[in-house]
């Protein structure tokens with residue numbers, strides 16, 4: 147029951163964000179950047195993980211440019227080559243060599259010299275499909291960020307997550323599972339939600 151509801155919600159919300167026009171995407175990204183660049187968490191962080199937008203997700207391009215411009219060190223998720231369901235985080239700079247992973251998402255070419263252990267990151271900007279009024283998060287269904295953030299959730303160690311989303315990704319209530327990690331803060335174009 148819960149699993150099929152979650153799957154239906156993923157479909158509904160993904161269609162909504164895919165339907166946003168280029169203009170709406172640009173406005174949304176600008177509005178999120180205007181909140182993002184005021185946050186103390188961002189100013190205090192040096193090593194910041196973020197992601198490249200896909201599937202109608204909020205465009206992180208302007209945020210990444212802003213981070214580079216302000217001397218922050220930026221990292222992107224890369225699918226772990228052996229450990230299924232796990233992510234590695236690699237340093238990302240304007241000259242990074244990129245390729246498409248099996249989901250068709252661009253990621254830095256794996257090079258162990260560029261891997262940053264998750265516990266050394268200061269902030270983790272987290273993608274999502276949907277979130278609810280309690281800060282519960284629904285992803286694409288791979289559980290990647292639940293695994294990545296589980297240390298933070300259970301032991302308070304590692305980077306603090308910061309969700310990024312469009313307003314249309316908010317739903318009233320998400321049916322959650324024991325492994326789901328709720329987010330302490332989410333930025334959308336119209337609000338800074340925190341719990």
Ligand SMILES: Nc1ncnc2c1ncn2[C@@H]1O[C@H](COP(=O)(O)OP(=O)(O)O)[C@@H](O)[C@H]1O
Pocket residue numbers: 231283284285286287288289290291292293296323325326
């Ligand atoms: N910390 C974890 N350890 C082991 N498996 C996990 C963990 N977090 C999530 N999973 C597994 O990942 C799968 C997908 O999780 P789910 O929450 O449905 O995806 P998403 O968060 O991407 O929406 C589930 O089968 C779940 O058992």
Ligand SMILES: [Mg+2]
Pocket residue numbers: 283284285289292325326327
């Ligand atoms: Mg989950």
